[in-house]
Amino acid sequence: MVQSKFETGLAAEQKKIKCLVWDLDHTLWHGVLLEDDNVKLRENVVNVIKTLDSRGILQSIASKNEYGQVMEKLQELGLTEYFLYPQIDWNPKSQSLKAISDALNINLDTIAFIDDQPYELEEVAFTYPEVLTINADRLNEILEMKTFTPTFNTEDSKQRRFMYLSDLQRKVAEEEYMGPQESFLASLNMVLSIVPASAEDLQRAEELTVRTNQLNTTGYTYSYEELEGFLRSSQHKLFVASLDDKFGTYGKIGLVLIEITENVWNLKLLLMSCRVMSRGVGSIMLNYIMQLAQKNNVRLLAEFIRNDRNRMMYITLKMAGFREVANEGNKEVLEAGLSRSPSFPDYVKIHVTE
Template identity: 55%
Template structure:
């Protein structure tokens, strides 16, 4: 079984989150120990959702009554197979099935999910008290971004809902968000979140490399490297630190050894903005920019991003491709956001 850290716990309701069965009108309060677990997982930055065979409005009303509705994103309260609901939740959050856990009191439901999605961690609710001590439920670091993760996803849901009803172009919609992208040199205070980004980000990760805290600390202290961190805000609130670039600076060539973006900003075009900013910086310094790309089973979109932004493959050694940017022109910056960056060179 995969040892990926759990990113989302999906809860059953009847005889799990609360005592009794809603459809039988036999609810006798919440399971207080489960609610404490829900709140602690939320503090750790682990997202939570629901898969329950119930009437949606009745269940929502009961969860609001118990004061816990806000803790769950993309709740699936319907009569569909729970394996379908859990797969849908993973797609909506944009995470791998091997980063999901499912908690239920019914052996049939646990087996149905396990059979369809063997990579999902299935937990009998009778053993729920063990959850907080499971290694896969204990993140290496709990950062400010971790603690706000659920709220940031809830803001994403609001944005997406408004976008669905927006009649203009994608760029026109993005212009309404009043986005501000800040690009800064990483400091030691950023390193826990930066390491977390390398661990959690797979689709928009150019190499799949995971850098440790100590490695990153050495990079930021070296004049040979730049570690850039991107943070995004808009009128709905903060996305947090969502992008990272590691640049090795040689005399005539800069090499982009890692470029990654949180999947939450995939549709915002922010990856292109960060990449174009780096190309323009290299042009100003009179050097050529090259980039490493290591294909994984999930990061093909990063290769497309490089090609779309004028990079050509010049070398391939085993699995590592080296791409070189066309340095003949300055990259235009997106008009739908405000770019702020450090002027002072490290």
């Protein structure tokens, strides 16, 4: 059995997978499709696929096969809808996983790959050691692995695949749109809601801190209990953001945590889902916070902890007028310039509740 260094030990216990990529022959089904079109699904595989889907874990395919024949078979088996951006060709499996990672806009270290062939597992593990590789003989263990078991099963997670399918529609519409980017964004009829978090939001809020490390100013993660404490605290403000457009909902995609004192507000956390990276949501959320700080006549600081993934958030802070005022090891402290009145783009309707 081939194992990557992430398959066993502490790293595997802590790692949370966002997407499981399936091989097909002798993995999803018994037999080789090119040799026998009458292949049969492996025992329990449908249960694994549907349970992972209900937990908000995306799924795709990396298979060396004929695309048309595979899609016809998946349609016959009633499984086509579960696999996003399937890579069915003769490329190396590592190349297929990279294509899936790029298409879903998720990091490779949140992807798992299941295959029956030691060579294929080794090729992926060598090229991308951060990918969790699983031998197909462990299929029936997957649902019990902690890495595939989220702490909470939120409404957003149950709808995650459908949200990505809506994203596919948006991408097609954007590619076909003839005109400037801002006009396309206006055509989406977007509505961004920024509201104080409620008790019902806390499970999703915890999920966001755990899952979001790219568009995240500090990388801080908070447990449900900690978030519940912030909700009750007079020294903190906790906001959640959700986004909808004509194609459907993106769900709850943003989180803001502010530590407040009499004269200073400190932005401890600003994060958003990578699915809204190109929608300008980060700047809108920052402008809203700056507007609140102005109303309350306080200084606004923001903590930023740099890593190899969140440079976009630093740029967002700088473009909003934040400047560095302190450096504490790997933590930078920036302060907003509140002399100007924050503005919001015309292409999105903003719904806010203080």
